[in-house]
Amino acid sequence: MREILVIGSGIAGMTAAIMCAEQGMHVTLVSPFPSERSQSVMAAGGINAVLKNNDQGDSVESHIEDTINGGCGIAGRDSVEGLCRGAEDIIGILEKCGAVFTRTPGGKIATRNFGGQSHKRTCYCGTSTGKQIVTALVMETRRFESQGLIERKLWHDFHSALIKDGVCYGALLYDEASRSLEPIYADAVIVATGGQNAIFGKTTGSTQCDGYTAGRLFMQGAELKNLEFIQYHPTTIETPQKRMLVSEAARGEGGRLFYINDGERIYFMEDKYGSRGNLMTRDVVSREIYEAGSQVYLDVSFLDSKLIDERLPEIKDICSKYIGLDISKEPVPVSPSVHFFMGGLAVHDDHQTNIRNLYAVGECASKYHGANRLGGNSLLAAIYSGATAAEAINKAETGEEIIRPDLKDYIDAEVSALEKSMASMSSFPVMYVRDMLAENMNRDLGIVRDEESLDQGIKEIDYYLSICDQIKYDSSVLPYFNYSLKGILVLARAVMTSAKERRESRGAHYRSDFPNADDNQAYSSIISYDDGKYNVRLDKENAYES
Secondary structure, three states: OOEEEEEOOOHHHHHHHHHHHHOOOEEEEEEOOOHHHOHHHHOOOOEEOOOOOOOOOOOHHHHHHHHHHHOOOOOOHHHHHHHHHOHHHHHHHHHHHOOOOOEOOOOOEOEEOOOOOOOOOEEOOOOOHHHHHHHHHHHHHHHHHHOOOEEEEEOEEEEEEEEEOOEEEEEEEEEOOOOEEEEEEOOEEEEOOOOOHHHHOOOOOOOOOOOHHHHHHHHOOOOEEOOOOEEEEEEEEEOOOOEEEOOOHHHHOOOEEEEEEOOEEEOHHHHHHOOOHHHOOHHHHHHHHHHHOOOEEEEOOOOOHHHHHHHOHHHHHHHHHHHOOOOOOOOEEEEEEEEEEOOEEEOOOOOEOOOEOEEEOHHHEEOOOOOOOOOOHHHHHHHHHHHHHHHHHHHOOOOOOOOOOOOHHHHHHHHHHHHHHHHOEOOOOHHHHHHHHHHHHHHHOOOOEOHHHHHHHHHHHHHHHHHHOOOOEOOOOOHHHHHOHHHHHHHHHHHHHHHHHOOOOEOOEOEOOEOOOOHHHOOOEEEEEEOOEEEEEEOOOOOOOO
């Protein structure tokens, strides 16, 4: 029986695990927390799919064009076609697993408008679509657990991959209970660890998603792609712990953005872009809010209160709980926040990285969204990518016995390094460095950036890297936060470097010193790591796109 190791148990990871188990493979599903605590549960708005008897005039071809255009032309057409054509089947699979979609009075799955889309095609479960899908997949995962095909390993963190000569043979995991490293060998490793929220501090996402896995794999030879494209969600509210998302569903139901000038409401998006201005792509709306220079509000109070209660209940609850505001009576003060990462591990059509037997799925993989993701495509891509990787692994079975190399020296060295770091303490807390990194990333790599700010950001990250190895064990936090610091800093440096090297404005990457798109740069960017050197190239040979 083939052994598959899946790192991360959100929607993408569970999908990959389920699909591998369905093919008779044994899966070890690893995560520091249960799936119910994954970032996936935060996905509110919906999942895109063109269904039969859809909105008049919609088609899969239209979904494909909207996705490619939203991504500013740098997502591979074949990949996007596969994603969009597989969407209806995915909705069917989710329903069979128990996901409960909102229905129209006639019994059809209800859809809503989402930004950047020419038709109403976002299927939803109220404003808790992610929770519904996670719940359905958890139950399906448990079914395979009862059959012995999926084994969960909770309270374990990724430490590093077991790689030799460009082939992955498994991973080293950090066991939080024993505070030790444990090697797990596998015929294939699927990484599903989400985005890079923690390097920006307070975002709409979970700080569990810190980018360390991508950073460490990058240091081990995996290439990264399109890191400069970071999506800001235009409508969020601040809380002491994080930014809370005011879902695009609010604008999909008719919500309007405005600011106040001399006592008058200025509906700036409608003034500039017409009746659908509030549903422009997220990069456009975020930049317009940034340029407004005033407090911006999102108003849904004019909508029928019954509609708000039925279709926007979570938004109403969030605003009531965190800022004491009733959205049926008052407009919501909103501002943009880091929300999604189009960049991540570079993967081929089968979701394999440039390292053999190492796959990446979900938000940690860069594949379908180009320079800017459409709302509703993230859940779709999470499920589709997990299923695609599982299918590829199943087809790749050759029947040949895999001869694993001797990796004892590598494992012993990593164990020794971890024990050494825990043996002494530092007066320079690791969390202080992480907080300073987040402050620098938000300042120097914001919605609008330029050469000067990026150079400053790189300079400061280089300083943190220069002292990183001098920082020993910080007893106030779990050892994971100590050993993960360097990988996170290396990833942050790669993000800054990628943003500096793309000297144009495209999608979510806006350079005030290069405000226009450049056709000569209409390609994905690939960055590799070689002994402390960060090498960026444009993917003109389409090595990762089709």
